[in-house]
Each structure stands twice: as structure tokens, then as C-alpha cells.
Amino acid sequence: MLSLTIPRVALRAAAPQRQFAAAGLRFASTKTLTEAVAEVIPQKQEQLKKLKADFADRSLGEVKVSNLLGGMRGLKVMLWEGSVLDAETGITFHGKTIPDCEKVLPTAKDVGQPGKEMLPESMLWLLLTGNVPSAEEAKQLSAELASKGKLPAYLEKIIDSFPKSLHPMTQFASAVGALNHDSAFAAAYTKGIKKAEYWKPTLEDSIDLIAKLPAIAARIYYNVFGRGDGSQAIDQSKDLIGNYAEMIGYGGNEGLTDYLRLYIAIHGDHEGGNVSAHTAHLVGSALSDPYLSYSAALLGLAGPLHGLANQEVLGWALGMQDKVGKNPTDDQVKEYLWSTLKSGRVVPGYGHAVLRRPDPRFSALSRFCDTRPELKESALVQLVQQVSNIAPIVLKEHGKTANPFPNVDAASGCVLYEYGMSEFKYYTVIFGISRAIGALPQLVMDRALGLPIERPKSMSMNALEALLKK
Numbered sequence: 001m002l003s004l005t006i007p008r009v010a011l012r013a014a015a016p017q018r019q020f021a022a023a024g025l026r027f028a029s030t031k032t033l034t035e036a037v038a039e040v041i042p043q044k045q046e047q048l049k050k051l052k053a054d055f056a057d058r059s060l061g062e063v064k065v066s067n068l069l070g071g072m073r074g075l076k077v078m079l080w081e082g083s084v085l086d087a088e089t090g091i092t093f094h095g096k097t098i099p100d101c102e103k104v105l106p107t108a109k110d111v112g113q114p115g116k117e118m119l120p121e122s123m124l125w126l127l128l129t130g131n132v133p134s135a136e137e138a139k140q141l142s143a144e145l146a147s148k149g150k151l152p153a154y155l156e157k158i159i160d161s162f163p164k165s166l167h168p169m170t171q172f173a174s175a176v177g178a179l180n181h182d183s184a185f186a187a188a189y190t191k192g193i194k195k196a197e198y199w200k201p202t203l204e205d206s207i208d209l210i211a212k213l214p215a216i217a218a219r220i221y222y223n224v225f226g227r228g229d230g231s232q233a234i235d236q237s238k239d240l241i242g243n244y245a246e247m248i249g250y251g252g253n254e255g256l257t258d259y260l261r262l263y264i265a266i267h268g269d270h271e272g273g274n275v276s277a278h279t280a281h282l283v284g285s286a287l288s289d290p291y292l293s294y295s296a297a298l299l300g301l302a303g304p305l306h307g308l309a310n311q312e313v314l315g316w317a318l319g320m321q322d323k324v325g326k327n328p329t330d331d332q333v334k335e336y337l338w339s340t341l342k343s344g345r346v347v348p349g350y351g352h353a354v355l356r357r358p359d360p361r362f363s364a365l366s367r368f369c370d371t372r373p374e375l376k377e378s379a380l381v382q383l384v385q386q387v388s389n390i391a392p393i394v395l396k397e398h399g400k401t402a403n404p405f406p407n408v409d410a411a412s413g414c415v416l417y418e419y420g421m422s423e424f425k426y427y428t429v430i431f432g433i434s435r436a437i438g439a440l441p442q443l444v445m446d447r448a449l450g451l452p453i454e455r456p457k458s459m460s461m462n463a464l465e466a467l468l469k470k
């Protein structure tokens with residue numbers, strides 16, 4: 001689909017051999033995720049201690065008025081362990097690029113499921129521990145998540161009471177917040193748990209929440225759009241997304257199921273400063289439990305400049321097809337782009353607060369499209385490709401956007417639509433399932449490192465003027 005495409009076959013040929021396990025066996029060497037996290041925490045604590053002792057007074061750069069007025073762009077002011085976003089090369093997860101992850105992280109096939117894409121479980125393991133899980137470890141994590149995936153009856157009732165007209169993201173955030181009813185962290189805190197132990201119930205809640213997100217999302221889908229099995233049945237032998245696809249009625253669709261695995265794995269983490277990740281960290285710094293913290297993160301994700309953009313892109317692309325037909329010429333695309341810009345709207349799916357190159361997540365989704373004949377032939381997917389070649393030229397000419405290239409949302413919703421999931425309003429919920437696998441591991445690390453409540457300094461314009469005129 002794209003010139004950025006690296007043949008996936010080549011990537012996989014280069015992959016180191018994974019370990020394979022017979023279904024259902026726990027090998028003596030196989031750790032649980034909790035055991036693996038417990039192993040890495042002492043090193044992280046030691047690293048923080050040393051950083052504080054050796055460098056606490058070192059400067060990381062100056063703070064300019066433009067930083068204060070400009071959404072704190074570029075200020076290095078928070079710790080985030082799972083991933084780092086480079087403006088030119090994009091995201092790395094504990095130093096691994098998306099193509100690296102595609103080579104080494106256990107896939108659906110590696111755990112005996114139909115499909116070829118890396119599992120979100122594998123990404124979660126990497127983000128939490130910094131290490132690549134074995135296939136057995138990923139499989140064991142799938143089983144742990146399946147065993148915790150069923151929703152409590154009170155939550156089902158709460159979700160069923162929401163009006164259908166309430167945006168799915170509002171329902172999602174509300175349902176996640178309500179799970180704080182059962183929070184292990186909140187209960188332990190009330191009982192007076194020691195600070196050094198905070199991370200344990202935080203991890204317990206985080207795993208529980210990640211396990212339940214697919215069923216919450218599927219129940220909302222069923223209630224609002226009438227699709228899926230309605231009961232969110234969980235097959236204990238399936239991976240997280242294999243179960244989710246069944247719950248929303250796409251279990252037989254291997255292409256969509258595998259797309260969801262890739263989508264959810266690569267949307268998981270995008271370092272700490274984006275609105276959803278930062279919100280989880282900020283709210284969690286008040287020792288709000290993982291359900292409350294992630295509920296708040298989801299409300300941030302629901303904004304059109306953040307997670308809602310994938311829904312916007314699809315509406316925008318279909319609007320173009322309505323206006324000029326399914327296979328527009330380059331000139332018609334250009335004209336449509338200009339009409340969007342001239343009407344004062346942003347071109348959804350383009351630009352980024354940090355990235356200054358095409359988003360490697362967009363490239364990964366494009367590679368996926370290249371491997372699937374049903375997508376390669378799609379007029380909508382071809383339009384995504386066409387726009388990705390033309391929009392950067394138009395946006396450069398327009399002259400405002402710091403990054404004229406596609407971000408991940410430029411493709412993501414269109415592929416869902418092509419697979420028959422036409423309910424735009426639901427798309428950000430899928431992003432919301434994903435972002436938990438990045439935001440919650442950091443919350444565990446925040447508690448393990450004993451990070452303090454966040455409290456940056458704000459200033460009024462009068463106070464700022466007074467300071468600057470001194």
C-alpha cells in the first residue's frame with residue numbers, strides 16, 4: 001500500500017526462533033507476569049535512587065514562556081518507562097521499534113491461535129517488564145486474562161442502564177470508573193498497606209482491568225449497536241482479542257481479529273505526555289486506584305484532537321467519496337483537502353505534537369493492508385494511501401502544521417470500516433482497550449518507585465508579566 005512498506009515476510013524470516021509450548025502446560029521456567037514484574041522492580045528502584053543521588057540538581061533545559069503558553073511541549077518533566085517517542089524515528093517500546101516487536105513478540109500463531117500478528121499480551125509483558133515474553137509466558141498471560149474477564153453483575157446492570165444515545169466513550173469511562181467498587185488497591189490503602197507494597201495491588205487491579213476491558217467494550221457495542229453475542233462469553237483457551245472478536249460478533253473474521261491484535265498492540269503506549277497516558281499518571285499520582293485513573297484517561301482519549309480522530313478520519317474520507325465518487329483523482333483529493341482547510345477545520349489523521357515524520361504506527365497498519373487481499377482491493381483503503389501522498393504536499397503549502405504527515409489515525413478507522421464495522425462512534429473504544437496496556441504498567445511503576453503527587457507550578461498572566469519585567 002505504501003512506499004514505507006517493508007515486506008512482512010522479510011521481517012518474519014529474520015525473527016529469532018521462539019519457544020513453543022504445548023497447549024495448557026506450565027513449564028518450570030515460565031513466570032507469571034506478576035513474578036516477572038517483581039523481578040525487575042528492585043533494579044528500577046536502585047536506578048531511581050542512583051539518579052537522585054548523582055544528578056538531582058542537574059538541569060534538563062530551560063523553561064521558556066512559549067513552553068508555558070504552548071501546552072508544555074518539549075519540556076522533560078515526567079518519568080515514563082515503557083516507551084520513548086522520537087520526533088524523527090517514532091515510537092520505541094523499551095528500545096524496540098514496531099518492526100523489532102513484530103519480529104520478536106509472540107504472535108497469535110505462536111500460542112496456537114489462528115492469525116499471525118503479535119499479541120497485545122506480548123506487548124503488555126514487554127511494557128511492564130522490559131523483556132520479551134516466551135510463547136508460553138504469553139499464552140499463560142492470555143489464560144490469566146481470560147480467567148478474569150467476566151464482568152460482575154452490578155457492572156453489567158450499570159452498563160445496561162446507559163441510554164443508547166450516550167457516546168460509547170462516556171459509557172466506557174463510566175463503566176471503568178465503577179469497577180473501583182472492587183479495587184484491591186483502594187481496599188488495601190484503607191487497611192493501611194505500606195507504601196513499599198503499593199505496587200502489588202496496583203498490578204492486581206491493572207491486570208484485572210485489562211482482562212475486563214474487552215467485555216465492557218463488547219457489552220457497550222451490543223447495547224448501542226445490537227451486534228455481538230450479548231453475553232460476552234469467554235473461551236478460556238483463547239487470547240484476549242480472540243475472545244473480544246467473538247464477543248462483538250466477528251469471531252469468524254480472521255482478518256479483522258488479526259487487525260485488532262496489531263492495532264491494540266501498537267496503540268498501547270506512545271510515551272507519557274499524550275493526553276490519555278498523562279491523565280492516568282496524573283490522576284494516579286493522587287493515589288486514585290487504577291480504575292479511577294484509567295477512567296479519567298479514557299475521557300481524555302475521547303477528545304477529537306486525540307483518540308476521537310480515527311472516527312473523524314473515516315467521516316472525512318467517506319464525505320469525500322460522497323462528494324466526488326469512490327475513486328477520486330489526485331486533483332479532486334487536493335481540492336477536498338483545501339476545502340477542509342479553508343473552512344477552518346483540521347485535516348484529521350495528519351499532524352502530531354511530537355512526530356515530525358510519518359507515524360510508524362501508520363506504516364505498520366499499511367503493511368497489514370498490504371498482506372490482506374480483501375483490503376488491498378478496497379477503494380477506501382486505496383483512498384487512504386492516495387491521501388497520505390497528497391495531504392503532506394497540501395499541508396506544507398498551507399504552512400501551519402509542524403508535521404504534515406499521517407499519524408496512526410489516518411488509516412486505523414478506515415480498515416475497521418472495510419471489515420464491516422461501520423459504527424464510527426465505537427472506534428475510540430477500541431483505542432481505549434489498547435491504551436490501558438501502556439498507561440497501567442506505568443501506574444504500577446509509579447507506585448513501585450514511590451513517585452510523588454504531581455504538582456507543577458502555574459502562573460497567572462499578571463504574575464508572569466511581573467516576573468518577566470523584573
Ligand code: FAM
Binds near residue numbers: 309347348
Ligand atoms: N490540519 C490542519 N491544521 C493543522 C493540522 C491538521 N491536520 N495539524 C496542525 N494544524 C494546525 C494547528 O491547528 C495549529 O493551528 P493554529 O496555530 O491556528 O492553532 C498549527 O497547525 C500548529 O499546530 P502543530 O504545532 O502542528 O500541532 P499541535 O502540536 O498543536 O497539534 C495535533 C497536534 C495532532 C492536535 C494536530 O496536528 C491536529 O489537530 N491534527 C488533526 C487531528 C488528529 O489527527 N489528531 C490525532 C493525533 C493522534 F496522534 C492521536 O492522538 N491519536
